[in-house]
Amino acid sequence: MFLHNQKLITCVLPKGICHDVLKSLKEEKGIIAANVNTARGLGKLTPLAYRGVGEQTEKELLTVTVPGKDADEIFEFIYDEARIDRPHGGLMYMSNLDRVSAYSLPEDLPEEE
Amino acid sequence: MSKREITVLTDVSLITCIVQRGVADTIVKAAQEAGAQGATVYYARGEGVRERLGILALAVEVDKEVINVVVAKDQADRILERMYIAGNLDTPGMGLIFLTPLEKAATYIPREIAEKLERDEAGAKSAPVSDQ
Numbered sequence: 001m002f003l004h005n006q007k008l009i010t011c012v013l014p015k016g017i018c019h020d021v022l023k024s025l026k027e028e029k030g031i032i033a034a035n036v037n038t039a040r041g042l043g044k045l046t047p048l049a050y051r052g053v054g055e056q057t058e059k060e061l062l063t064v065t066v067p068g069k070d071a072d073e074i075f076e077f078i079y080d081e082a083r084i085d086r087p088h089g090g091l092m093y094m095s096n097l098d099r100v101s102a103y104s105l106p107e108d109l110p111e112e113e
Numbered sequence: 114m115s116k117r118e119i120t121v122l123t124d125v126s127l128i129t130c131i132v133q134r135g136v137a138d139t140i141v142k143a144a145q146e147a148g149a150q151g152a153t154v155y156y157a158r159g160e161g162v163r164e165r166l167g168i169l170a171l172a173v174e175v176d177k178e179v180i181n182v183v184v185a186k187d188q189a190d191r192i193l194e195r196m197y198i199a200g201n202l203d204t205p206g207m208g209l210i211f212l213t214p215l216e217k218a219a220t221y222i223p224r225e226i227a228e229k230l231e232r233d234e235a236g237a238k239s240a241p242v243s244d245q
Binding site: 007012037038040041044059061075076079084087088089090091092094 | 119125127138141145150151152153154155181183213214215216217218219220221
């Protein structure tokens with residue numbers, strides 16, 4: 001019923017990137033246990049802070065549960081796909097999970113447009 | 114397979130704080146003053162003991178703000194306490210805060226800072242170990 005040795009990867013990304021990352025995760029890694037929230041980022045180093053407009057930017061919060069044995073590989077995959085390694089590219093982190101329920105979708109589900 | 118080397122941060126923790134809507138900015142400001150670099154805030158809906166708190170259960174907002182702050186482990190206690198005080202979390206119904214250890218984190222690290230970290234790490238390894 002529950003999966004053990006799972007990890008939670010969370011990414012705080014600039015708005016507009018998450019959909020592509022989700023698509024890559026599904027197509028290349030077969031991962032569908034993911035969720036996206038919208039959020040606002042407050043920081044000392046947001047792009048707008050430099051222009052004196054304010055210190056908030058729109059963000060997307062991506063959360064993915066992954067098996068522990070694949071976690072490092074998927075962490076690096078998301079790092080590359082989301083292009084974290086650039087100024088204002090966002091932040092990602094990984095934490096341990098005690099138990100995770102298995103998640104699957106019906107087989108005859110049509111693709112999203 | 115990794116396309117390039119990733120500098121990951123290991124001694125990091127996540128502070129999560131759930132408060133009534135409109136309070137987050139004050140708490141984030143306190144966190145930043147205590148040393149946090151930034152925060153992510155999103156909305157949620159809270160349910161539970163709220164129905165038994167406040168005047169006719171109306172004084173406690175159902176709309177919540179969730180604050181996520183990633184901090185260095187050595188700063189975590191101080192920032193957690195400052196956020197707790199700023200949010201008046203010792204008052205019933207104001208919200209809650211918790212600290213989660215993170216396995217690793219990654220973000221953009223400017224080259225000069227990455228080089229400095231490498232130098233510090235190399236220096237720590239080569240430093241003579243005291244017998245005392």
